[in-house]
Amino acid sequence: MAVDDERRAMSLLHGLLEEAVAGRGRIAVVTGAIATGKSRLLYGFADEAFEHGALPLSAMGSRAERDLPLGVLAQLLHNAPMTEEHRATTLALLHEGARTHLASDPRADAIEHVDVQIVDALCTVLLELAERCPLVVAVDDMHHADRASQLCLAYLARRVKYARIMLVFGTPGHQGHPPSLLHTEVLRQPHCRQVRLGHLSREGVAERVTLLAGEEAAARYAPRCHEVSGGNRILVDAALEDLQESGAPGERYGEAVVACLHRAGPEALLMARALAVAGTTSAAARLLGRTGADDGEPGRPHGSRPHAPGQDRPCAQADAARAEQALTGAGLLDGGRFRHEAARGAVLAGLDGAERARLHRGAAELAYHDGAPVAVVAEHLLRAGHAGAPWALPVLEEAAEQALRDGDVEPAIEYLKLAWQACADERRRARITTTLVRAKWRINPSTPAGHLAELTTALRNGNLGGGDAVVLAKALLWHGHDADAKDVLARLAELGEPDRETVAELAAARAWFRSSYPSFLSHLPVLSEEQASGAAHSLTVGRRLESAGALARALAGECPDEPAATAERVLRGCRLDEMSMDTVESALLTLTYTGRADRAAPWCDAFIAEAASRHAPSRQARLSAIRAEIHLRRGDLAGAVDDARRALEIIPPASWGVAVGGPLGSLLLAGAAMGRFEEFLPYADRPVPEAMLETRFGLHYLYGRGRFHLMAGQPRQALRDLRLCGELMRAWGLDAPGFIAWRLDVAEALVRLEEPEEARLLVEDQLARCDRRAPRVHGAGLRLLAATGEPRHRVMVLRQSAELLQSSGDRYELARTLGDLTEAYRAMGEFRRAWMVGRRARALAEECHVTVLDPDLAPGEDGDGGEAEPAGLRPVLSDAERRVAALAADGYSNREISGKLFITVSTVEQHLTRIYRKLNVTRRTELPADLMSRQA
Numbered sequence: 001m002a003v004d005d006e007r008r009a010m011s012l013l014h015g016l017l018e019e020a021v022a023g024r025g026r027i028a029v030v031t032g033a034i035a036t037g038k039s040r041l042l043y044g045f046a047d048e049a050f051e052h053g054a055l056p057l058s059a060m061g062s063r064a065e066r067d068l069p070l071g072v073l074a075q076l077l078h079n080a081p082m083t084e085e086h087r088a089t090t091l092a093l094l095h096e097g098a099r100t101h102l103a104s105d106p107r108a109d110a111i112e113h114v115d116v117q118i119v120d121a122l123c124t125v126l127l128e129l130a131e132r133c134p135l136v137v138a139v140d141d142m143h144h145a146d147r148a149s150q151l152c153l154a155y156l157a158r159r160v161k162y163a164r165i166m167l168v169f170g171t172p173g174h175q176g177h178p179p180s181l182l183h184t185e186v187l188r189q190p191h192c193r194q195v196r197l198g199h200l201s202r203e204g205v206a207e208r209v210t211l212l213a214g215e216e217a218a219a220r221y222a223p224r225c226h227e228v229s230g231g232n233r234i235l236v237d238a239a240l241e242d243l244q245e246s247g248a249p250g251e252r253y254g255e256a257v258v259a260c261l262h263r264a265g266p267e268a269l270l271m272a273r274a275l276a277v278a279g280t281t282s283a284a285a286r287l288l289g290r291t292g293a294d295d296g297e298p299g300r301p302h303g304s305r306p307h308a309p310g311q312d313r314p315c316a317q318a319d320a321a322r323a324e325q326a327l328t329g330a331g332l333l334d335g336g337r338f339r340h341e342a343a344r345g346a347v348l349a350g351l352d353g354a355e356r357a358r359l360h361r362g363a364a365e366l367a368y369h370d371g372a373p374v375a376v377v378a379e380h381l382l383r384a385g386h387a388g389a390p391w392a393l394p395v396l397e398e399a400a401e402q403a404l405r406d407g408d409v410e411p412a413i414e415y416l417k418l419a420w421q422a423c424a425d426e427r428r429r430a431r432i433t434t435t436l437v438r439a440k441w442r443i444n445p446s447t448p449a450g451h452l453a454e455l456t457t458a459l460r461n462g463n464l465g466g467g468d469a470v471v472l473a474k475a476l477l478w479h480g481h482d483a484d485a486k487d488v489l490a491r492l493a494e495l496g497e498p499d500r501e502t503v504a505e506l507a508a509a510r511a512w513f514r515s516s517y518p519s520f521l522s523h524l525p526v527l528s529e530e531q532a533s534g535a536a537h538s539l540t541v542g543r544r545l546e547s548a549g550a551l552a553r554a555l556a557g558e559c560p561d562e563p564a565a566t567a568e569r570v571l572r573g574c575r576l577d578e579m580s581m582d583t584v585e586s587a588l589l590t591l592t593y594t595g596r597a598d599r600a601a602p603w604c605d606a607f608i609a610e611a612a613s614r615h616a617p618s619r620q621a622r623l624s625a626i627r628a629e630i631h632l633r634r635g636d637l638a639g640a641v642d643d644a645r646r647a648l649e650i651i652p653p654a655s656w657g658v659a660v661g662g663p664l665g666s667l668l669l670a671g672a673a674m675g676r677f678e679e680f681l682p683y684a685d686r687p688v689p690e691a692m693l694e695t696r697f698g699l700h701y702l703y704g705r706g707r708f709h710l711m712a713g714q715p716r717q718a719l720r721d722l723r724l725c726g727e728l729m730r731a732w733g734l735d736a737p738g739f740i741a742w743r744l745d746v747a748e749a750l751v752r753l754e755e756p757e758e759a760r761l762l763v764e765d766q767l768a769r770c771d772r773r774a775p776r777v778h779g780a781g782l783r784l785l786a787a788t789g790e791p792r793h794r795v796m797v798l799r800q801s802a803e804l805l806q807s808s809g810d811r812y813e814l815a816r817t818l819g820d821l822t823e824a825y826r827a828m829g830e831f832r833r834a835w836m837v838g839r840r841a842r843a844l845a846e847e848c849h850v851t852v853l854d855p856d857l858a859p860g861e862d863g864d865g866g867e868a869e870p871a872g873l874r875p876v877l878s879d880a881e882r883r884v885a886a887l888a889a890d891g892y893s894n895r896e897i898s899g900k901l902f903i904t905v906s907t908v909e910q911h912l913t914r915i916y917r918k919l920n921v922t923r924r925t926e927l928p929a930d931l932m933s934r935q936a
Contacts, residue, residue, distance in 0.1 A: 230331025
């Protein structure tokens with residue numbers, strides 16, 4: 001209520017007091033919900049009684065003292081002015097009344113057994129006192145007064161009509177409380193007036209906030225304070241504090257809610273707790289009315305007789321309705337719900353673990369029998385920590401399946417964990433464990449590792465199905481447990497005729513093993529033609545088969561058009577969680593390895609965003625690793641580094657298992673191309689699982705490490721990795737140039753080792769294996785062919801290479817070709833063309849963040865600090881090469897040159913390789929001694 005209403009209430013009480021002082025006794029019953037100002041009004045009025053010539057006597061009822069006979073009346077008489085003789089007599093009456101248990105009979109109208117003489121004597125004390133001085137008898141919370149005091153005060157109320165006494169009682173009225181004997185009796189009296197107080201209106205809240213915090217705060221916070229408080233003064237004050245501090249109702253608001261609940265009474269508190277669990281007042285009422293198998297269950301008094309399951313306790317609905325009325329009247333509820341989630345949270349926080357579990361257990365049963373969504377039922381089961389009912393297990397499994405489809409991985413894992421704990425059937429438990437492994441895999445592949453031993457044991461005991469055994473084998477391979485995986489696959493073959501699910505898993509696994517774990521393909525059971533043709537029994541399974549098959553064909557070097565079309569058909573119109581990660585991965589890599597990285601990029605970006613929004617870090621990391629490969633094929637080296645590093649940050653390297661070769665290989669390839677050898681050297685030296693070399697990821701890692709050593713000036717070390725990569729690719733039938741064109745890199749290493757003939761043969765072999773449908777590989781091959789061919793044909797071949805690489809979209813390889821073309825033009829004396837091509841090569845190199853493409857391409861300077869077009873013959877050697885060559889000609893070793901020029905030893909070796917080629921010498925002793933002066 002607004003402040004002026006409170007003033008009018010005080011004015012009304014003053015008017016009644018004036019009549020009482022004049023000898024016309026009056027009664028005022030002040031009613032209102034919690035925090036409407038009843039107590040403040042009563043005590044304020046009592047304090048002002050002196051101004052009207054009256055003596056105030058006050059008392060307060062208490063729930064804790066309801067069984068103390070005459071306790072409230074004793075409070076009133078304790079400080080009453082009387083002689084010692086009268087005080088002794090009064091105390092004796094109080095003692096006698098308490099001794100005879102005036103309130104022993106619980107019936108509201110049973111007063112015939114009460115010693116009326118004691119009641120009359122006690123009331124006479126007050127009536128005689130009023131003859132000497134007008135009295136104001138104020139009793140707050142009279143509904144909590146003991147029964148004996150209520151009988152006495154009711155007796156007095158009938159006799160004050162012509163006495164100088166004003167009785168003022170404070171009570172919540174009927175809001176959540178049955179009417180007391182005293183309340184019923186006094187309202188019947190003609191000289192009684194009822195004063196109803198309410199909560200603050202919007203204007204009242206604004207005025208209160210202005211008073212507490214100023215006009216600016218009122219303009220900002222008053223509407224929100226009213227919204228979350230309903231005008232309850234206690235809640236308004238607490239909400240204001242929270243809003244000023246954090247911008248939202250929080251801890252103080254929650255504490256105020258709990259305080260109001262305790263003042264509202266035990267029934268309202270029980271209702272609030274049930275509401276916090278059940279969500280709606282109707283469900284909370286039913287929850288409170290239900291009984292369980294043990295005496296401690298909420299809603300049934302200890303030791304009472306249980307009712308049939310699902311049956312409401314007698315009078316529960318009426319009790320709940322009163323409790324809801326009290327909570328709504330207190331401003332705690334709006335439309336049957338808490339006004340703010342902070343209120344619900346505070347109520348839940350006040351529950352002990354056992355009580356909360358019991359409430360959620362009852363709520364789960366109610367929700368299940370009402371046909372509520374499985375997620376609602378499962379959430380209650382989860383919070384109860386109990387799934388012992390026969391219907392609970394299938395509910396948890398269905399809820400987990402639904403959550404996984406919706407991308408809610410964390411709740412799905414919790415549902416499955418509870419189901420796993422409650423399941424006694426070993427075969428069903430193994431199936432739940434398999435689903436749990438798949439769910440945990442989405443967050444971090446290392447977390448389900450502890451379940452693998454359990455599943456292996458279940459397989460040995462005959463409790464694991466064939467399809468789940470395939471999942472187990474793939475998980476074991478991921479973690480590098482080759483021997484265990486082979487054992488699982490061997491036992492899979494012993495399970496007999498596979499069911500439809502197992503056939504589908506085996507069919508998809510064969511294609512997946514062929515492209516990712518080719519050395520294990522022979523350990524999989526072979527399917528008949530009839531089984532293979534019927535494997536795709538659903539759309540999801542069909543997509544898995546198509547996607548894995550397309551990648552296998554792409555890696556085998558088949559015509560790229562058909563696998564690419566299949567991959568796009570699989571990806572089109574599908575969400576990430578409608579398909580397994582293997583399906584998405586295979587489709588994206590198919591596009592990438594068939595020269596369609598530009599088409600794979602937007603798909604991959606969309607799936608990464610979806611994985612992030614669905615909180616699936618494992619999928620986000622694996623997709624980021626694929627995105628790094630796409631960046632590499634488009635010459636975006638910085639992008640490749642960012643995505644590969646992001647993949648290793650989301651999932652730490654130790655959790656990647658054998659698949660760590662993917663992001664590590666991409667980092668090494670990008671770092672080598674950018675010339676940042678020292679920065680990326682730790683990735684080349686990082687220990688990796690030995691089993692990784694049995695996988696496609698191992699090929700990617702060997703290739704990346706080989707390229708890193710090659711670009712770092714260590715061609716012999718590079719050859720070991722590159723040749724091993726090539727041998728494995730040929731042995732496994734994955735020798736597709738769009739995947740890894742290893743022959744070109746071996747040829748480049750041989751060129752640096754001055755073995756051009758063998759290098760040329762490898763380049764020609766690689767070119768024969770691809771055509772213009774693979775422009776990226778074809779263009780890179782032509783660049784190396786020019787390096788191993790006759791100088792007079794070099795320009796023509798390099799121009800063809802540039803055209804192909806331009807169409808492929810690989811900016812890095814195009815920059816390398818243009819760099820070689822610049823050098824070729826210089827060698828022919830066409831310096832203007834060399835300058836123009838070199839400028840373009842430099843621009844591309846800067847886009848790719850390449851720092852060491854070719855020192856000859858370092859920009860010159862004109863008078864304005866820009867690039868200067870050569871006026872004539874430019875120096876054969878760059879400035880950097882001249883400095884290295886001069887020191888080498890003076891007899892300094894590579895390490896000494898490195899120290900003098902503050903560059904790495906590998907950079908010195910690269911400079912010397914170019915110097916020897918440009919000056920047509922083979923060793924440093926053949927370098928001219930006057931290099932610095934000659935090149936000046």
